[in-house]
Amino acid sequence: MTDNNTTTPVVTPVLNNNTSSLPSPGAVLRLNRENSSLSQEDVSIALNVTVSKVKSLEADEFEKMHSEPFIRGYLRSYAKLLKIDGESLISCYDQFVGVSAVAVTLSDNKHCNDETDNSTGLGKILLIALLLFAAVWFVWEGLKGSPVENSTVVVASNVDAQLEILDEFGSIETVIDVVSTDSAAVTNAAAVQVEAATPNVQVLDTLKFVFSDECWVEVTDSSDDVLFADVKQSGEILQLQGVAPFNVILGNAGAVTLTINDEPVNSQPKIGRKTMKFTVQALN
Numbered sequence: 491m492t493d494n495n496t497t498t499p500v501v502t503p504v505l506n507n508n509t510s511s512l513p514s515p516g517a518v519l520r521l522n523r524e525n526s527s528l529s530q531e532d533v534s535i536a537l538n539v540t541v542s543k544v545k546s547l548e549a550d551e552f553e554k555m556h557s558e559p560f561i562r563g564y565l566r567s568y569a570k571l572l573k574i575d576g577e578s579l580i581s582c583y584d585q586f587v588g589v590s591a592v593a594v595t596l597s598d599n600k601h602c603n604d605e606t607d608n609s610t611g612l613g614k615i616l617l618i619a620l621l622l623f624a625a626v627w628f629v630w631e632g633l634k635g636s637p638v639e640n641s642t643v644v645v646a647s648n649v650d651a652q653l654e655i656l657d658e659f660g661s662i663e664t665v666i667d668v669v670s671t672d673s674a675a676v677t678n679a680a681a682v683q684v685e686a687a688t689p690n691v692q693v694l695d696t697l698k699f700v701f702s703d704e705c706w707v708e709v710t711d712s713s714d715d716v717l718f719a720d721v722k723q724s725g726e727i728l729q730l731q732g733v734a735p736f737n738v739i740l741g742n743a744g745a746v747t748l749t750i751n752d753e754p755v756n757s758q759p760k761i762g763r764k765t766m767k768f769t770v771q772a773l774n
Contacts, residue, residue: 520548523572536571547565698748699727699730707738711734717736735770736769743766
């Protein structure tokens with residue numbers, strides 16, 4: 491690393507509503523690194539990351555990073571090394587990636603509108619069917635409740651037609667009763683099965699880190715989900731829960747005391763090394 495005792499101007503991201511003139515976070519990092527007379531190799535050694543990661547950060551190739559927490563952790567650590575405001579850099583990153591997200595959002599909205607149109611057509615068909623059913627029901631109720639007037643002369647064919655309608659509704663009512671009974675039986679059987687089933691509850695394992703000095707930490711669980719990726723300071727405690735085994739990367743392993751489920755884990759590096767990458771299994 492090259493020492494430079496002269497004071498150099500600090501390039502900080504200027505945030506505004508004009509995204510076309512927005513400086514990229516990679517450009518901000520590169521300009522500040524060059525002003526500090528640091529090479530990409532110097533940054534790689536100081537942050538304990540590969541040179542390719544440094545190049546990806548300065549080229550705004552964030553898709554090559556592991557995930558969002560890793561990107562933000564790298565940006566904050568790089569900003570701290572260059573002595574610039576980390577939160578301003580993160581805001582610059584959020585606006586930078588948000589510009590490309592606008593096109594995706596517009597495409598999703600168009601897709602949702604198409605689905606809404608299809609749903610509207612189906613809703614109209616269901617509404618018409620319900621109205622027809624209601625009309626038949628009201629006719630039936632009127633037939634059941636209408637008193638027979640002795641003075642009315644009823645044509646035989648009309649009487650037969652009404653009797654056929656009443657018989658048809660009677661048969662429908664019988665079928666409905668049977669179906670309702672069968673549905674209740676199925677519902678009861680399903681409830682019994684649900685009660686008899688034993689829930690499969692997955693037990694989470696607990697990792698606990700205690701730091702005696704500054705240390706970079708990356709932790710992923712058995713599903714390769716990132717649980718944590720950032721710098722911790724002396725005196726801090728980090729507690730994470732997930733499903734073992736855990737993949738752990740420590741930038742200053744000698745400053746960490748680690749346990750899993752309250753059982754100690756050896757996290758001390760080999761003599762002459764500071765970094766350590768290892769897997770933590772759950773103890774039976």
